Amino acid sequence: MSREIAAPGPVRAAGALVFAQGVAALVVAVIALVRGIAGGAPGDLAYGEAGIFAVIALAFGAPGLLLWQGRRGARNGAVFLQLLVLGGVWYQFNPAESLPVDLLFTAYCLAVLVLLFRASSRAWAMGVTEEESQQPR
Template identity: 65%
Template sequence: MPTETAAPGPVRLAGALVALQGLTALVYALFALVRGIFGLAYAGLAYGDAVAFLIIAVAFGAPGLLLLRGRRGARNAAVFVQLLVLGGVWYNFSPAEWVTLDLLISAWCVAVLVLLFLTPSRHWYAPPQEDEPPAA
């Protein structure tokens, strides 16, 4: 059984980026809730948005914080949510609307994925076994 090692810098940076996505979703959930409470939007829709974005905030915040703490299992969840966001962005991509935002969100997700698949990150997540030959 491998001994526990501290998470390398790329993993911690990826965790911070994923946690920031969760924080952004939490801020929007609170914004939607306030809009519903003060009648600035239809209450049913505002509360529904708040609940949906609260779920999204947890889905991103938990793996992000766990990666920051160096928990190996959170890497899979972080990769999964980044792939979901990338798919959603490119599914809704329209060259006439919000191209810059789509590209920025895509770059953010790709940056997180690259950080999580760098060699130090992969060796931290699954250290090479003693009986495996070294990679060429």
């Protein structure tokens, strides 16, 4: 019973937030590349770091863009990536050094997850309208 239903606002907002994470990773990749070219860091290290962040940028940018366009399959990837970031943030948690940064990243990821798990977002992911998802079967 899957049919084309326009992506609700929360899904599009989540897509924009995930895409912004991809853009941030791309900025870090460019900075690492420039540092490697300028000699501010060992070349091999800087180029490797730039390559890794380019892959991360693609991994976040693609689901973000696809969510923005209203593609249902990208929701799973976006949820997985947010859970992955949350796990990484709290694995490295140290309240003495980076509590504000950890809380900021946590709030950002939780905001994306809340948007993707709202009733309208879940109904859209199932291919039904919100009203149809609440009807008893």
